[in-house]
Amino acid sequence: MLLLLLITHVSVSLAVQCDLTKVGIIGGNYTVSNGGNVGSKVEYQCPKGKYPHPKYTRECLYNGLWTDHKMKAICKDVRCPKPVAFDGGDYEPRQHFYTVGNTLQFECYTGFELKGSQNRTCQENAKWSGETTICDDNNGYCPNPGIPIGASKSGTSYKMESKVSYTCQQGLVMFGSKERECLENKDWSGTEPSCRQWYTYDTPREVAKGFSSSMLENVDTTNLEGRSDRKVQILKDGLMNIFIVLDTSKSVGKDKFNEAKEASILFIEKVSSYDIKPQYCIISYASEAIPVVSLRDQDSKNADAVIEHLENFVYDSHADKQGTNTRAALHSIYQQLIEQELVYKNNNNKESFMKIHNVILLMTDGKFNMGGDPREEMKVIRRFLNVGTSKDDLREEYLDVYVFGLGSDIDQPEINDLASKKDKEVHTFHLENVDKMKEFFELMIDESDVMDTCGLSKYHSVDPDERTRASEMFPWIAKITISGSSVQYCKGTILSPYFILTAAHCFHLDDKNQKIQVIVDGKEYPVKQPYRHPKYNPISKVDKNIKRAFDYDVELLELQKKIEFSVTARPICIPCTQSTAQVLKVPGAPCSSHEKALLSEEEVKAIFIAEESKNPLEQKNVIIKRGSKRTACLEAAKKAPELKNVTDIEDAVTEQFLCTGGIEPVVDPPVCKGDSGGPLIIPVRRRYVQVGIISWGTVDHCENGKRVKQTHKNARDFYQDIFKVLPWIKKVLEESKESLTFLPN
Numbered sequence: 001m002l003l004l005l006l007i008t009h010v011s012v013s014l015a016v017q018c019d020l021t022k023v024g025i026i027g028g029n030y031t032v033s034n035g036g037n038v039g040s041k042v043e044y045q046c047p048k049g050k051y052p053h054p055k056y057t058r059e060c061l062y063n064g065l066w067t068d069h070k071m072k073a074i075c076k077d078v079r080c081p082k083p084v085a086f087d088g089g090d091y092e093p094r095q096h097f098y099t100v101g102n103t104l105q106f107e108c109y110t111g112f113e114l115k116g117s118q119n120r121t122c123q124e125n126a127k128w129s130g131e132t133t134i135c136d137d138n139n140g141y142c143p144n145p146g147i148p149i150g151a152s153k154s155g156t157s158y159k160m161e162s163k164v165s166y167t168c169q170q171g172l173v174m175f176g177s178k179e180r181e182c183l184e185n186k187d188w189s190g191t192e193p194s195c196r197q198w199y200t201y202d203t204p205r206e207v208a209k210g211f212s213s214s215m216l217e218n219v220d221t222t223n224l225e226g227r228s229d230r231k232v233q234i235l236k237d238g239l240m241n242i243f244i245v246l247d248t249s250k251s252v253g254k255d256k257f258n259e260a261k262e263a264s265i266l267f268i269e270k271v272s273s274y275d276i277k278p279q280y281c282i283i284s285y286a287s288e289a290i291p292v293v294s295l296r297d298q299d300s301k302n303a304d305a306v307i308e309h310l311e312n313f314v315y316d317s318h319a320d321k322q323g324t325n326t327r328a329a330l331h332s333i334y335q336q337l338i339e340q341e342l343v344y345k346n347n348n349n350k351e352s353f354m355k356i357h358n359v360i361l362l363m364t365d366g367k368f369n370m371g372g373d374p375r376e377e378m379k380v381i382r383r384f385l386n387v388g389t390s391k392d393d394l395r396e397e398y399l400d401v402y403v404f405g406l407g408s409d410i411d412q413p414e415i416n417d418l419a420s421k422k423d424k425e426v427h428t429f430h431l432e433n434v435d436k437m438k439e440f441f442e443l444m445i446d447e448s449d450v451m452d453t454c455g456l457s458k459y460h461s462v463d464p465d466e467r468t469r470a471s472e473m474f475p476w477i478a479k480i481t482i483s484g485s486s487v488q489y490c491k492g493t494i495l496s497p498y499f500i501l502t503a504a505h506c507f508h509l510d511d512k513n514q515k516i517q518v519i520v521d522g523k524e525y526p527v528k529q530p531y532r533h534p535k536y537n538p539i540s541k542v543d544k545n546i547k548r549a550f551d552y553d554v555e556l557l558e559l560q561k562k563i564e565f566s567v568t569a570r571p572i573c574i575p576c577t578q579s580t581a582q583v584l585k586v587p588g589a590p591c592s593s594h595e596k597a598l599l600s601e602e603e604v605k606a607i608f609i610a611e612e613s614k615n616p617l618e619q620k621n622v623i624i625k626r627g628s629k630r631t632a633c634l635e636a637a638k639k640a641p642e643l644k645n646v647t648d649i650e651d652a653v654t655e656q657f658l659c660t661g662g663i664e665p666v667v668d669p670p671v672c673k674g675d676s677g678g679p680l681i682i683p684v685r686r687r688y689v690q691v692g693i694i695s696w697g698t699v700d701h702c703e704n705g706k707r708v709k710q711t712h713k714n715a716r717d718f719y720q721d722i723f724k725v726l727p728w729i730k731k732v733l734e735e736s737k738e739s740l741t742f743l744p745n
Helices: 002-015 204-218 254-273 303-312 326-346 374-384 412-418 435-443 578-583 592-599 627-638 722-735
Strands: 029-032 041-045 050-053 057-059 073-077 089-092 103-108 113-115 119-121 134-136 151-154 163-168 173-175 179-181 194-196 219-222 231-234 240-247 279-285 289-293 357-364 399-405 428-430 477-483 487-496 499-502 515-520 523-532 555-559 603-610 618-625 657-661 679-684 687-697 716-721
Touching: 103 113, 163 173, 173 412, 240 254, 240 326, 254 303, 254 357, 279 303, 279 326, 289 303, 289 326, 326 357, 326 374, 357 412, 374 399, 374 412, 399 412, 412 428, 477 499, 487 722, 499 687, 499 722, 515 555, 555 722, 578 687, 592 679, 592 687, 592 722, 603 687, 618 627, 627 657, 627 716, 657 687, 687 722, 716 722
Parallel strands: 240 279, 240 357, 357 399, 399 428
Antiparallel strands: 029 041, 041 057, 050 073, 089 103, 103 119, 113 134, 151 163, 163 179, 173 194, 219 231, 279 289, 477 487, 477 515, 487 499, 499 555, 515 523, 523 555, 603 618, 603 679, 618 657, 657 716, 679 687, 687 716
C-alpha cells in the first residue's frame, strides 16, 4: 500500500504544471526552463537601471504554484543606499532615495581633511562610484575608518585596541566586517563594510580589481634575468595551495556549474601564464564532496593536467545527490591539509608547511541545506592553520578565502561570512551573471607588477562595455617610419626597454641621412643606434639571377630613451631566453628544446599582426609549412616573376626562412608591404612567442594601402627565422648590457 502511495505521488508530481500566463513581468522580459513543469525556473531581465521585483527568479512548486505567486513581477528603478550618518562634514542633496545618475557631493568642516571621493554617483549596479568619503581630524592612533553609505557606526575612539561596529539600514545586506579593531600597525582589522541592496552586484572590473590586487598582496615580482620587476614569483618560499570549490547542487544548476567550470579553467590558465606553479586541489560538491584533483595527486602542480581533469568532470557526476553540503566541501579541504601537514612532518619540515599560502576560491549560491553550517568548518580550517588564533601573530596572510556568488538569487550573508576579511582587500563578490566571472578573470591580466613579463596581452578580454585598444591587444608592436630619399613604413617588436627587433630590408643601405621614427603606443622614441646583421646583403646573389636577396633580414634599433612598460607597451617573448623557458615549461633545458617545442610539426599554427590604412591592428591566423609541407613553398616560389630565371630555388628560399601562404589546408591571409619587420608569432597558452620576422613574399596583396583577398594558389610569404639569427641578437644585446638572459645552445 505504501509503495502504491509513493508511485501515485510521483505520478501526480510529474503531471503538475504551473500556469505560464502568471509569470509575465511589467517592463521587462523573462525565460522559462523545463516548460513550466515542477522545478521549472523563471528568470527575469530588466533594462539597465532597473531590477525585477520581487525577485530575479520564480520556481514551480509541487502544488502547481509559482513562488511569490501573489506578487506581480515588475521592473523597478535601481536605488542606491542613502547616507545614514556622516561625521565631520555635510553632503547634498538630501533625498528620500537616490536612483541611477544621482550624484552626492561631500564637504568637510574646517579642521577636517577630506579623504576618499568628494563626488559619488549612483551606478546601474546599485553601488556608489568612488570610495567611502571620510572627514578626518587626524587625531586618532588609527585613521578615521569612515561610515559607508547606508551604514551607521558605533564607536568614536580610534585609539589602539579601540573597536568600532557597523549596522546597515533596514533592508540592506552587509558585505565586509561588522566590527573592526585599531591594530598596533595603525591599520583597522577586517574589511571595510558595505551596505547593499539585495539586487546589488559587482561588475567584472570591480571584481578583477579587488581580487587581483589582494591576490598579488602575496606575490612578488622577480626577474629571471636578475632584475626585481620581471616575473611574478610567489613569496613564502614559493609555496602555495589553490583550492577551487565548485557548487554542483540542484539550486545552482548545470548551466551555472559549466560557466563556473569554464571560469575556473580560465583562472588556472591565467595563473600559469604568470609563471606561478602552485599545488591545486579542485572539489565539486552537492550532497557530497568529490575531489576532482587532490593535493596528493602527482600532477596537482601541472596546470595542463589539472585543466584536463576539470574538463573531464561533468555536472552529472553527482547523479541524483543534488543537495547543497558546503560544509562537506570545506571538510575535504581540511582533510587534505591534514594529509599535507603529515607529509611535511615526516620530512622534518613542518616549518615549511606553516609557510604555505592557501587560497580558496569558492563558487556557490550560498544556500546550504544539509551537512551543517559551513562557517563552523571554516573556523576549523583557520584554527588548524593558526590563522587569527594569536593576537600577537594573526597569520592572516597565509589564508585567503574568496567567495563568488553564482547567479542573481544567492544567499548574500552566507557568502560574506565565509570570505576572508582583510584591510584594503575584497574577498566577497556577487556577479550579475555567472558568465561575467569569465570576463573578470580575463581582466586580471592588467597588473602593474607584471607589465614587463614577456608575451602578455589583453587580447582575450571579453569586456563588452569597453572596446579593447589595439595597443592593449598587441602591446609589443612598434610602428617604424623611415624617411630619406623615399618613405618606408614597417613594424617591429619590443625586445627590451631599449631595443626594437625589425627587418633589415626596411632601411635604405645607401642613405646616410635617413630618419628613423619609432612609435610605441603613440609615443615617439628616437633611435640611438641601428644594428644590421653583418651577413645581410641584398645584392649578394645577383650572379644567381636573384635581384634581391633577403637572407639574415634582421635589424635591431637601440633607443635613446627607455620604454616604460605598461598595459599598452610590453616586450614580446623570443626563443632561447629564460623567460620563454618558463612559458614553454622547460626551465633549465637548452635552446634546442625551444625549437623542438615550437616548430616540431610540419604544420604549425601561427599569427601575424596586420594593419590596414584605415583599420587598427588585427590578428591574422596562418600556418607555417615545414618538412615535406615546405616543398610546396619552393614550388610556388619558382613561379614568382622575379625568380623565374633562378636555377636553384633554394638559393632564394634558403633555410633562413619560414613559410606561410597558399590555399592548403586552408587559405592563409596574405602579408602586405606595411607589415614588413613585424612578428610571426606562435601563441603558447596565453603568451606569445615570436619565431619569425616578416621579410618578403611572392605576390603583392595590397592595392592603395588596402589588403585584398588571397586567392592565388602560388602566393607565399617568407619570414626570417629567428632561430637562425639568435647568436647575433644575443651578441648585440649582451654588448649593450641589455637585461635579457639567453640560454646555452
